Amino acid sequence: xxxxxxxxxxxxxxxxxxxxxxxxxxxxxxxxxxxxxxxxxxxxxxxxxxxxxxxxxxxxxxxxxxxxxxxxxxxxxxxxxxxxxxxxxxxxxxxxxxxxxxxxxxxxxxxxxxxxxxxxxxxxxxxxxxxxxxxxxxxxxxxxxxxxxxxxxxxxxxxxxxxxxxxxxxxxxxxxxxxxxxxxxxxxxxxxxxxxxxxxxxxxxxxxxxxxxxxxx
Amino acid sequence: xxxxxxxxxxxxxxxxxxxxxxxxxxxxxxxxxxxxxxxxxxxxxxxxxxxxxxxxxxxxxxxxxxxxxxxxxxxxxxxxxxxxxxxxxxxxxxxxxxxxxxxxxxxxxxxxxxxxxxxxxxxxxxxxxxxxxxxxxxxxxxxxxxxxxxxxxxxxxxxxxxxxxxxxxxxxxxxxxxxxxxxxxxxxxxxxxxxxxxxxxxxxxxxxxxxxxxxxxxxxxxxxxxxxxxxxxxxxxxxxxxxxxxxxxxxxxxxxxxxxxxxxxxxxxxxxxxxxxxxxxxxxxxxxxxxxxxxxxxxxxxxxxxxxxxxxxxxxxxxxxxxxxx
Numbered sequence: 001x002x003x004x005x006x007x008x009x010x011x012x013x014x015x016x017x018x019x020x021x022x023x024x025x026x027x028x029x030x031x032x033x034x035x036x037x038x039x040x041x042x043x044x045x046x047x048x049x050x051x052x053x054x055x056x057x058x059x060x061x062x063x064x065x066x067x068x069x070x071x072x073x074x075x076x077x078x079x080x081x082x083x084x085x086x087x088x089x090x091x092x093x094x095x096x097x098x099x100x101x102x103x104x105x106x107x108x109x110x111x112x113x114x115x116x117x118x119x120x121x122x123x124x125x126x127x128x129x130x131x132x133x134x135x136x137x138x139x140x141x142x143x144x145x146x147x148x149x150x151x152x153x154x155x156x157x158x159x160x161x162x163x164x165x166x167x168x169x170x171x172x173x174x175x176x177x178x179x180x181x182x183x184x185x186x187x188x189x190x191x192x193x194x195x196x197x198x199x200x201x202x203x204x205x206x207x208x209x210x211x212x213x214x215x216x217x
Numbered sequence: 218x219x220x221x222x223x224x225x226x227x228x229x230x231x232x233x234x235x236x237x238x239x240x241x242x243x244x245x246x247x248x249x250x251x252x253x254x255x256x257x258x259x260x261x262x263x264x265x266x267x268x269x270x271x272x273x274x275x276x277x278x279x280x281x282x283x284x285x286x287x288x289x290x291x292x293x294x295x296x297x298x299x300x301x302x303x304x305x306x307x308x309x310x311x312x313x314x315x316x317x318x319x320x321x322x323x324x325x326x327x328x329x330x331x332x333x334x335x336x337x338x339x340x341x342x343x344x345x346x347x348x349x350x351x352x353x354x355x356x357x358x359x360x361x362x363x364x365x366x367x368x369x370x371x372x373x374x375x376x377x378x379x380x381x382x383x384x385x386x387x388x389x390x391x392x393x394x395x396x397x398x399x400x401x402x403x404x405x406x407x408x409x410x411x412x413x414x415x416x417x418x419x420x421x422x423x424x425x426x427x428x429x430x431x432x433x434x435x436x437x438x439x440x441x442x443x444x445x446x447x448x449x450x451x452x453x454x455x456x457x458x459x460x461x462x463x464x465x466x467x468x469x470x471x472x473x474x475x476x477x478x479x480x481x482x483x484x485x486x487x488x489x490x491x492x493x494x495x496x497x498x499x500x501x502x503x504x505x506x507x508x509x510x511x512x513x514x515x516x517x518x519x520x521x522x523x524x525x526x527x528x529x530x531x532x533x534x535x536x537x538x539x540x541x542x543x
Binding site (some may be wrong): 137139141146151154157185187190194195 | 464
């Protein structure tokens with residue numbers, strides 16, 4: 001089971017974990033995932049108990065994401081640093097410990113990425129180029145430079161992208177471009193997202209969604 | 218159709234960028250100077266489509282490119298720290314303002330101040346391995362050296378030989394003289410705010426699955442005391458035009474100087490030219506070390522006064538040797 005602390009150790013840089021937080025308890029987290037925060041919908045209604053999410057509905061996959069990353073996102077929804085009319089009312093009653101517990105639950109989930117229909121091979125090749133080599137002439141650095149080998153995520157600042165739903169990746173990149181999302185550290189994601197064309201966003205989302213989870217979760 | 222970057226004057230944008238709604242992060246690179254040769258290095262896609270390239274040569278160039286990007290495959294053979302060539306020469310060695318490597322193929326052989334003799338391209342590459350990679354270069358004339366040299370030369374395609382007035386070359390656009398007000402403490406603050414997230418609170422970087430994700434900036438995993446990057450001006454210009462990643466030009470000149478001083482006031486593996494005394498070594502190679510903190514006193518310690526060569530089991534690789542035609 002990967003809890004926040006272990007995730008930090010694996011990343012090899014404790015700085016990712018600078019946020020003061022209690023260690024999450026996945027078992028307690030499971031209960032919250034099933035029951036919700038008391039006023040909103042339970043997490044599993046949209047993200048599933050196993051964190052698989054739902055591409056068609058725009059709900060991200062949470063399974064296997066770094067606990068520190070998940071924790072920060074929920075805290076940001078609660079404070080409004082990350083805005084979502086759906087998420088805000090569903091986490092606003094959770095305290096720090098409960099948020100850590102939910103994060104620990106989803107971080108420990110290993111739901112397989114369901115097979116997707118084959119995508120256009122040129123689109124996939126374009127997406128692979130962006131993820132692994134970038135487009136330096138437009139100062140678009142490769143996803144892997146920060147999100148790590150196989151875009152499997154690095155610490156709490158750079159979440160796993162491999163296996164994330166294409167719709168969600170597109171929606172978030174567009175959110176950075178439009179200014180709707182701005183809770184990335186040091187505007188590192190905004191810098192890149194703002195330079196991506198719609199075609200590049202389509203390509204990289206298509207590619208990343210079809211990457212397996214190879215990590216030893 | 219790739220959108221080519223238009224370099225802009227840093228000074229004109231610094232003020233205006235701040236007031237705008239933060240919906241984008243400008244790429245703020247220095248303007249090229251009048252009369253400079255500005256190169257557009259070919260991409261690997263160009264290589265694959267170039268029918269004039271013999272398939273055997275293509276293989277060699279691709280091998281060199283692979284060595285450049287994943288230098289860690291030679292860990293404990295050529296490389297004894299956590300770095301890859303691409304960590305300092307970003308964009309696969311193609312990028313202007315990021316130490317593009319192709320000029321080594323068009324300007325060498327030439328006299329080099331660092332070792333006071335005429336260097337070939339292979340010798341220049343050997344310098345990188347000996348200092349920046351804290352390692353032992355591939356043998357001169359070996360398959361691996363040929364591959365790296367071929368990659369450099371191919372990146373230089375269509376560039377004029379012996380032209381030295383090159384836009385975006387090297388790391389010196391902030392000049393060589395560290396401003397008097399440069400501050401270690403100021404650098405520490407910049408580091409905490411903008412660098413530590415990736416490079417770690419102790420400069421140790423991040424490694425995952427035996428691959429370097431974020432390179433270490435000091436300590437055993439980083440460049441040694443003889444690497445060009447230990448010069449404060451080199452690091453300052455690199456940082457100014459390349460860091461934080463994706464945000465070139467976002468730090469002020471002084472922030473870049475401060476954090477360069479901070480990073481380069483930390484310990485790292487010994488300079489392979491070490492005489493046994495850091496102050497003496499500094500004096501002996503003063504043309505280089507006058508720009509570094511090596512052999513100076515910091516917090517009661519003389520930086521570089523130690524026998525630590527990192528994980529490299531020797532001090533000086535045999536490839537580093539003088540040459541004379543007298």
